[in-house]
Amino acid sequence: MIPVFEPEIGEEEIAAVVAALRRGEISGSFGKSITDFEEHFAAFCGRKYGIAVNSGTAALHIAVAAAGIGDGDEVLLSASTNIATALAAYHNRAVSVPVDSEVETWNLNLDLIEPLISQRSRAILPVHLYGHPVDMDRLMEIAQRNKLIVIEDCAESHGATVRGRMTGSFGQMACFSFYANKIITTGEGGMVVTDDAAIAEKLRLLRNLAFSKPRFQHLLPAFNFRMTGFQAAMGLAQLKKIKSIIEAKRRLAATYNRYLKDIPGIQTPAQKDWALNVYWMYAIVVHPQFGLDRDGLIEFLAKSGIETRTFFCPMNQQPFLRSQSGYRDVPCPVADQLWKDGLYLPSAGRLTEREIQQVAETIQKAHESQRRV
Numbered sequence: 001m002i003p004v005f006e007p008e009i010g011e012e013e014i015a016a017v018v019a020a021l022r023r024g025e026i027s028g029s030f031g032k033s034i035t036d037f038e039e040h041f042a043a044f045c046g047r048k049y050g051i052a053v054n055s056g057t058a059a060l061h062i063a064v065a066a067a068g069i070g071d072g073d074e075v076l077l078s079a080s081t082n083i084a085t086a087l088a089a090y091h092n093r094a095v096s097v098p099v100d101s102e103v104e105t106w107n108l109n110l111d112l113i114e115p116l117i118s119q120r121s122r123a124i125l126p127v128h129l130y131g132h133p134v135d136m137d138r139l140m141e142i143a144q145r146n147k148l149i150v151i152e153d154c155a156e157s158h159g160a161t162v163r164g165r166m167t168g169s170f171g172q173m174a175c176f177s178f179y180a181n182k183i184i185t186t187g188e189g190g191m192v193v194t195d196d197a198a199i200a201e202k203l204r205l206l207r208n209l210a211f212s213k214p215r216f217q218h219l220l221p222a223f224n225f226r227m228t229g230f231q232a233a234m235g236l237a238q239l240k241k242i243k244s245i246i247e248a249k250r251r252l253a254a255t256y257n258r259y260l261k262d263i264p265g266i267q268t269p270a271q272k273d274w275a276l277n278v279y280w281m282y283a284i285v286v287h288p289q290f291g292l293d294r295d296g297l298i299e300f301l302a303k304s305g306i307e308t309r310t311f312f313c314p315m316n317q318q319p320f321l322r323s324q325s326g327y328r329d330v331p332c333p334v335a336d337q338l339w340k341d342g343l344y345l346p347s348a349g350r351l352t353e354r355e356i357q358q359v360a361e362t363i364q365k366a367h368e369s370q371r372r373v
């Protein structure tokens with residue numbers, strides 16, 4: 001079986017976690033690893049402050065809360081994303097307004113944002129999907145012109161850049177995930193990064209039950225979203241390897257591109273000339289010229305021991321969002337098509353050229369099997 005993903009955990013991470021445990025860093029309240037990880041990761045993103053939490057979902061949740069988004073506000077977000085992006089709006093009682101995808105990059109289509117803005121619009125949450133960045137220079141212009149807050153969802157884009165500038169360094173806040181399959185991982189985990197000292201302070205309160213003085217009197221209804229010290233120690237060890245992890249992803253993508261380029265009906269990932277794609281996952285879209293549909297290809301690959309995953313079900317098709325008060329029925333035909341025809345292939349950085357070739361040859365065989373029908 002060639003798995004869809006495998007984390008890059010080595011002896012360095014194991015030693016770092018053990019050392020943190022020996023120092024007693026078992027909680028989210030004690031030890032230097034958390035502040036070290038926050039400082040180093042924020043610096044990696046080109047930001048002043050990092051607030052580590054226990055998931056990317058939690059990072060998005062407190063970022064939306066810290067921005068003061070609430071009752072009945074609307075948040076424009078990528079239609080094609082993980083449900084966590086929309087949950088951040090939902091659990092803050094705000095309404096998600098899905099923005100359909102671009103055919104080429106699969107990110108939200110910037111031309112569609114302004115026609116969707118209403119009196120209630122407060123923020124945009126762009127997702128850098130599968131590691132290809134959104135054109136943040138253009139998005140920030142749109143946001144500034146319309147006085148909208150920007151919170152980047154960088155769960156899939158650690159290290160991806162726009163005209164040489166890091167994703168995560170553009171919006172008022174940016175949220176990362178360190179879940180097991182992310183570019184770097186702490187098992188479970190996340191972080192919000194920002195340059196705003198007051199927002200950073202609010203995020204710290206929201207993460208930690210809003211403890212203040214006197215200790216057990218709480219001014220805010222907050223959360224326990226703390227990351228543990230030993231997870232942060234693992235994050236620091238991973239961060240040291242991030243350059244080589246991204247290089248391996250980009251090598252894997254270049255190899256797939258080479259082997260897949262002549263197969264009819266297979267759309268491979270974009271890389272715009274202003275973008276550095278980190279290829280969190282190597283995704284493809286199956287078009288009719290391929291002969292077999294996406295589900296048929298998934299089945300064909302699975303029979304050959306090759307694991308895959310579909311694209312996300314878009315936010316315009318999520319039952320609980322559709323029944324939320326204030327829901328706006330925005331058609332998203334491109335995101336719908338990606339959900340039907342998109343999949344991602346095994347994307348672990350450690351895959352050998354031979355294994356990538358085997359995946360590509362199996363896709364070629366799936367295509368040829370249709371020509372014989």
Ligand SMILES: Cc1ncc(COP(=O)(O)O)c(C=O)c1O
Nearest residue numbers: 055056057082084155177178179
């Ligand atoms: C785009 C996106 N946003 C948010 C999340 C949520 O992160 P987590 O799983 O760490 O809660 C994920 C992935 O898991 C994601 O892919």
